[in-house]
Amino acid sequence: MQSFWGHIAFNIAFVFVIVKARLSTQLRTLEEASLTLGADEIQTFLRVTIPLALPGIVAASLIAFTLSWDNFVKTVFTTGPGFQTLPLLIWSQAARGVVSPSLSALTTLMLLISFLLAYLYAKISTRRE
Template sequence: MGSVPPIPRLVEGISYFDHLHDHHLRSSCSLHEKGWEDRDMIRIFVLMVFLFLYAPIAFVIASSFLDNGSFTLKWFEKVFEDYKVIRAFSNSLILAIASTFFSVILGTAAAYAYIRTKMSFESLFYTPVVIPEIAEALSLLLFYNLLSFPLGFYSVLLGHIAFNVAFVFVIVKARLAGYERSIEEASLTLGANEIQTFLRVTLPMAMPGIIAASLIAFTLSWDNFIKTVFTTGPGFQTLPMLIWSQAVRGVVSPSLNALATLMLLISITLAYLYIRVSTKRE
């Protein structure tokens, strides 16, 4: 017959396992509580970051609608009564439209050529996206000085195009890379030539990407400050430059807040449209 363990040892073993189980439960509870504490700290940190980023924007927007604590629109009326503001607004609008037009044409053509030929020039278009904008702006200024190119609208326009065409290329290339080439081949087989196939097949399929790229290019040009201030000349001023020139002189009036609110509203609207177009595209 086998030996039966003594009762005291059996009780001692059971007590030992109960102790281990209780210790495991206490450790699990403490880890669970610590996990919740870490999550709370992360939430607080994220909230502080959002407050740091967006509280000044909210203050600017609120200040543009208030006069002695009451709601008003007179600061916006004063903005549109100022000739300098109207001229700067017109300059920004014309510059953004022109740079968007040329950037979309060049970027779309480059994306189409890359998809069709797979030539190794893709990295060239990523360069303006990767390098710091101030370095690119300074290089443009030095290049203009080397060529004795007059600074003004056209120098700023060329700088914006050089920057925006990279974003257009990336967006349109991603769109063109996602469609079936067999559709183009079927069009050519049915008797359409290269131009007809591009206009009736390729271009409609790429249109959502082109529209999204246009919105991005317009937004980047609309509120661009660094390239503009480096490459502009006397007599040409955009809205970001006007706001900056008044702010550095200490002229932070409610009208200036209203002007910043208008720029912010246009940028947010364009960003929203870009998200909608990108969502439909996917």
């Protein structure tokens, strides 16, 4: 299981639980109304189910994103030598004593991406309320 797929297999359980919880609280009557009003199953899925499940999908993807960057030990054990996440790259460079400006820029970029995603999620979730 030391591969890219091992890394995905570890995180997919968290994503599944979050999306399933969102779908279980979703009103089935909206889907039934869509079908009753003439939409086929694909249209209902694309126009009703996905938009209702989108907050759960976004939350699950943020959790998976955070787990991928946060859980260093899990990443070391579930990936092989040919697969390297950004935290592993930064750690391996720093462990060798190579602290270059590009490594510092990469670390700063990771933080900025995390803050940007959290900010966008907060803006989107407050706009829906």
